Structure formats: structure tokens, C-alpha cells
Amino acid sequence: MLTKAFGAQSPTSALAPMMIDRREPGPDDVAIDILYCGVCHSDLHTARGEWPGVKFPSVPGHEIVGRVTAVGGEVSRFAVGDLVGVGCMIDSCGHCPSCEEGHEQYCEGPHGFLQTYNGWLDGSGDNTYGGYSAAIIVAERFVLKIRHGEADLAGVAPLLCAGITTWSPLRHWNAGPGKKVGVVGIGGLGHMGVKLAHALGAHVVAFTTSPSKVQDARDLGADEVVISRDPQAMAGHARSFDFILNTVAATHDLDVFTTLLKRDGTMTLVGVPSEPHPSPSILNLIFGRRAIAGSVIGGIAETQEMLDFCAEHGITSDIEIIATRDIESAFSRMLKSDVKYRFVIDMATL
Ligand code: NAP
């Protein structure tokens, strides 16, 4: 099916309208008209070819919400007209230990999980195309139910990546009552990290390089806000954190944060800068048995858990709605940390 999309022909070309070919829905497929798609920093890294192995043309977008327009004969959980979400994954092997335990994002099959965009389709060698498009066909197993009201739909889109990418590590490292949790970088991921850690009952400290975000971070649910470039303010939190979630998209000094961890504390990195961070101080880690860890998105079951938690607690992303033609200026603003706090494309503008 020829489908309207918005993508990049090369790492140096601006995103522009294009047509892509979507498969006809199979028996276990759900066909979705895309209503809104969030703009993740990963979209920018990909469209600009900042990560190795990016395939072009590239149609980014993995924070997708839309309405079901058709279902295959074997689909049982969705019906035409349902509001649904699709995140960063559209397939995985389904039978490795990680898939069997519901951690499809750590699929141990030969190709790992299939990315919603920039994924290499088995057999055909074709690229996958993401949510900056009018419609998408996804296997039922990777489609999420949306229980928020229709009016909240645009603000729900970013939960499909920014929400689950912060929820999964917060849950894994037990953010909750009695825990002091830091969130570094108040962008798309970070602002969701603050909201979710607060809703889970943790004492939340937001770290930002942007003085203009201090009041916002409090409004998002941070108990304290620290300008991470102020050494004195940082020193006041030495050895006090159970857990720090670092969402920064750029190369930076990790030591200023590991020194803030308690004994046995962990800092988990979710940001993926195009160049490596300088090596962290080993002394900082061994004197304190501190850990630096990583985490990628979250499994399908925990994505549904997060969406349901957010629906129950009235949580959505703070967004700025844009048209497809605004995407290049949105990318520029994202590079200046000037997003409050997620751009979401209204796909009616495609
Ligand atoms: P974003 O909206 O651009 O937010 C990143 C934030 O990092 C900025 O708003 C800024 O916050 C801070 N920052 C930027 N440059 C900095 C610098 N030089 N030093 C210190 N802080 C800086 O990006 P995002 O969409 O949240 O994505 C963040 C990263 O996570 C990206 O690399 C993305 O590819 C990655 N990601 C990973 C996963 C995963 O599964 N692991 C999933 C999605 C995205 P302040 O203004 O508050 O300092």
C-alpha cells in the first residue's frame, strides 16, 4: 500500500514528503491510521546518520498513537475504531529467554528486536519506516491499548518511548518511597522520568544545565532541582542517591554524578550520544561499590503497565504540537535543549 510519509533521503538532506510502501495486513496484523507521533532525540540521531548503520531513506518516529482501521482474521484484542499505540519495537524472535520473559527489547535472536524504524526486515533486506507517516501495519503482539481519553491522545504519544524508557529502569532499580532518585537532563525522556519517579513515590532531584527549567522541573514533580554545572550545589548531594537516571543525549563527564551515589548506588545511562563519554573514574566506582548501568526502552507487558499507570494517575507528556513542515526547526531546537518537553507531530498536517 502506498502511504504518505515524511523522511530523509540522506544524512545531509532535510526531511521532506515521500511515499513508502506498507505491506497488506496479514492474519495477525493491526492496520493503524496514525494521528500523532512524538519526536524523540533518537529520530534526530538517526535522520542525521549519527549512529552507525543507519539505512536511508529514513522515516523516523516511534512514539505512535492512532486508530485501528482494519484487523486480520486472527486478531483478538483489537477492533476497528480502537485507539492504540506503537513504540520502538514491532517484532522480536518470540522464543529466546528474554522474549519468553517479556523483555523483547533484549531479544537474543540473530537480529535482536525489530525496530519500528531503521529495522532490517528479515529476508527482504528492506528498511522499516516509522511513525512520521499516515499509517502503519503492526503485528498484534506489539500493539498497545490506550486507556486515556481521546483529548489526551497527543500527550500520550511520547509515553511510547520517553515514558517506557524511563519507567523500565525506575521500576527495575526500585524507585519508590524512601528512595532518593536523580534524573539528569530535563528533555523528552527526563521530564517523563521526573513525573514517573514522583508518581512512584520517590524523593526526586532533577539535574539540569538549563536555569530556565528550574521552576518547570518543580512543577513536573521534582522535590529539588540542581544546576549540574554548579559544583557547590552538586557537592551538597555527595554520597546521597540510591539511583540516578541519566538521559543526556551528549557526551559529558559522568564522574560528577557517580560521586553523588551512595554506597551500592547505581547510575543508569539511557542517552546514546554519537561519541563516547570520557572514561569514568574507576576509583569513584570501587570506593562505594557504585555501578554504572544501561537500559533500553522496555518490554511490551511493562509498556502496557506504564500506559495503564499513567491513565490511572492522569499522567501525559508536556508537549508542543507541530506540523510535519516544522520538523527541521524542531530538530534545531532539540539540539539547543529548547523543548518543553516533547514535540508531537499532528499527522493530519502530513
Ligand atoms: P532531549 O529531549 O534532547 O533531552 C536531552 C536533555 O539532555 C536536554 O534537554 C538537556 O537537558 C540535556 N543535555 C543536552 N545536551 C547536554 C550537554 N551537553 N550536557 C548536559 N546535558 C545536556 O532528548 P531525549 O529525546 O530525551 O533523548 C535523550 C537521549 O536518550 C538521546 O540520546 C536518545 O537517543 C536516547 N534514547 C535512548 C533510549 C533507550 O532506550 N535507551 C530511548 C529513547 C531515547 P537540560 O536542559 O535539562 O540540561
Ligand code: ZN
Ligand atoms: Zn525514542
